[in-house]
Amino acid sequence: MSTLKRIDVNHLKVRCLDCNLRELCFPHGMDEDELTNLDAVVDQPKPIHKNDFLYRDGDETVALYAVRSGCVKTMAESPNGEEQIVGFHMPGELLGLDGFGEGVHTCNAVALETSSVCELPLDKLEVLCHSVPGLQKQMRRIMGKEVSSDHRLLLLLGKMTSEERLASFLLSLSGRMLERHWKEDEFNLMMPRQDIANYLGMAVETVSRLFASFQNDRIIEVNRRHITILDMDRLKIMVGECESGK
Amino acid sequence: MSTLKRIDVNHLKVRCLDCNLRELCFPHGMDEDELTNLDAVVDQPKPIHKNDFLYRDGDETVALYAVRSGCVKTMAESPNGEEQIVGFHMPGELLGLDGFGEGVHTCNAVALETSSVCELPLDKLEVLCHSVPGLQKQMRRIMGKEVSSDHRLLLLLGKMTSEERLASFLLSLSGRMLERHWKEDEFNLMMPRQDIANYLGMAVETVSRLFASFQNDRIIEVNRRHITILDMDRLKIMVGECESGK
DNA sequence: CGCCGATTTGACTCAGATCAAGGTTTGTGG
DNA sequence: CCACAAACCTTGATCTGAGTCAAATCGGCG
Numbered sequence: 001m002s003t004l005k006r007i008d009v010n011h012l013k014v015r016c017l018d019c020n021l022r023e024l025c026f027p028h029g030m031d032e033d034e035l036t037n038l039d040a041v042v043d044q045p046k047p048i049h050k051n052d053f054l055y056r057d058g059d060e061t062v063a064l065y066a067v068r069s070g071c072v073k074t075m076a077e078s079p080n081g082e083e084q085i086v087g088f089h090m091p092g093e094l095l096g097l098d099g100f101g102e103g104v105h106t107c108n109a110v111a112l113e114t115s116s117v118c119e120l121p122l123d124k125l126e127v128l129c130h131s132v133p134g135l136q137k138q139m140r141r142i143m144g145k146e147v148s149s150d151h152r153l154l155l156l157l158g159k160m161t162s163e164e165r166l167a168s169f170l171l172s173l174s175g176r177m178l179e180r181h182w183k184e185d186e187f188n189l190m191m192p193r194q195d196i197a198n199y200l201g202m203a204v205e206t207v208s209r210l211f212a213s214f215q216n217d218r219i220i221e222v223n224r225r226h227i228t229i230l231d232m233d234r235l236k237i238m239v240g241e242c243e244s245g246k
Numbered sequence: 247m248s249t250l251k252r253i254d255v256n257h258l259k260v261r262c263l264d265c266n267l268r269e270l271c272f273p274h275g276m277d278e279d280e281l282t283n284l285d286a287v288v289d290q291p292k293p294i295h296k297n298d299f300l301y302r303d304g305d306e307t308v309a310l311y312a313v314r315s316g317c318v319k320t321m322a323e324s325p326n327g328e329e330q331i332v333g334f335h336m337p338g339e340l341l342g343l344d345g346f347g348e349g350v351h352t353c354n355a356v357a358l359e360t361s362s363v364c365e366l367p368l369d370k371l372e373v374l375c376h377s378v379p380g381l382q383k384q385m386r387r388i389m390g391k392e393v394s395s396d397h398r399l400l401l402l403l404g405k406m407t408s409e410e411r412l413a414s415f416l417l418s419l420s421g422r423m424l425e426r427h428w429k430e431d432e433f434n435l436m437m438p439r440q441d442i443a444n445y446l447g448m449a450v451e452t453v454s455r456l457f458a459s460f461q462n463d464r465i466i467e468v469n470r471r472h473i474t475i476l477d478m479d480r481l482k483i484m485v486g487e488c489e490s491g492k
Numbered sequence: 493c494g495c496c497g498a499t500t501t502g503a504c505t506c507a508g509a510t511c512a513a514g515g516t517t518t519g520t521g522g
Numbered sequence: 523c524c525a526c527a528a529a530c531c532t533t534g535a536t537c538t539g540a541g542t543c544a545a546a547t548c549g550g551c552g
Binding site: 192193194204205207208209211212224 | 529530531532533
């Protein structure tokens with residue numbers, strides 16, 4: 001064990017068919033035949049280190065990416081250099097759609113931690129779309145989801161108070177943990193407070209104070225990056241998911 | 247003239263090939279053959295009146311829509327009934343992509359004034375995608391643009407002051423006027439103050455005050471819905487598009 | 493002409509930003 | 523193993539941009 005070079009299993013090629021993220025990722029709803037075809041175009045997972053760019057604003061769009069492990073954030077850049085984080089991408093989630101408009105990316109994608117990313121080269125994907133009918137529909141589905149999720153974030157930034165935003169953020173993370181069959185009420189944040197603040201359009205200090213206040217109200221327990229949700233219902237009420245109590 | 251029934255020319259079927267919005271709309275970059283094929287799937291423009299819904303949150307997605315005349319707003323709805331306007335769609339612009347994720351729309355589309363909308367039924371579009379190779383790429387391009395424009399709005403809501411937001415909004419409108427070969431420095435707002443405020447994530451009163459302040463600074467002239475831009479450069483500086491002056 | 497919705501303006505208030513420390517954890521090199 | 527630095531996070535005090543409330547004005551339109 002000591003003489004063997006340590007290999008991170010995340011970066012080994014795994015067939016989409018065998019991938020445990022299959023149902024969350026691009027393959028969702030595809031049959032065995034379609035998956036075999038898909039496999040042929042997916043490149044070896046690419047390892048990226050913390051703070052590495054997967055692509056930058058202005059880069060030519062050459063592929064679509066699927067996170068296999070770790071976490072990648074995407075951020076839009078304003079002309080005067082400000083940045084707005086527009087998404088945190090967890091395993092099984094796709095990114096890179098922003099570059100489909102004019103053929104160049106319109107945001108930056110940066111790893112929050114050491115991550116592994118599957119690459120779907122656009123040229124191969126395009127060819128495959130002709131032979132695999134389900135693929136086109138799949139592309140549409142994925143883009144539609146992206147649009148819907150952006151709209152959710154717009155609603156959050158445009159209409160919610162800081163408290164509602166953080167509650168909504170925690171619920172969204174919790175839901176995504178559940179999708180991955182991880183614990184929905186106990187997880188680690190993949191990002192620093194600064195990134196949460198940026199994403200939710202508020203100051204770091206406000207995030208910190210809200211965490212303290214939620215903890216004080218026995219809604220969650222916070223220990224550095226470790227979160228335990230004690231009262232999911234109260235979070236849901238905060239964002240208006242329940243009309244009355246319970 | 248008096249005995250003839252008045253016909254709004256906007257609602258008459260016009261071939262995409264002959265449409266003056268061709269270069270802004272779905273047909274952009276397509277050749278004559280492709281356009282003839284496209285024509286076959288585009289339904290007769292549909293007239294919708296002010297405040298009519300083109301589709302609602304939850305409706306099954308049956309088509310993609312292109313505005314031919316007038317203006318349509320799309321708005322996301324939160325669980326507790328709040329609404330965030332996520333886009334104003336001018337002639338030549340598309341809407342309906344939000345419904346591609348799960349097959350149902352995730353926002354409401356409402357006419358701001360009497361408008362005319364071309365309908366591209368999804369089923370026909372899908373079939374056509376197989377025979378017209380350029381169409382698939384077109385779909386991707388359109389979705390990518392939508393994602394990028396949502397990101398721009400996220401940046402606006404998350405990081406800009408009210409002044410920057412309104413300046414950015416005016417510049418965006420001006421740019422779109424120019425695309426349509428209308429005057430870029432003199433136009434009418436298609437929406438009431440309330441909708442501008444909602445879209446930009448601020449109060450109506452703030453919009454009103456900012457218009458007054460811009461006018462006072464001789465940057466624009468406002469008369470009800472009529473806007474004249476007097477100093478485009480100053481607007482651009484406000485949003486950081488120019489580094490120094492000029 | 494008079495009503496109604498849209499817009500503007502003024503006065504006041506407050507959620508959350510900013511400023512200023514201080515504490516804690518992680519990593520690094522000696 | 524320890525000292526030190528660099529991130530990262532928290533907490534308190536203060537400030538302010540923009541929201542809220544209230545009221546006047548404007549513009550159409552029946």
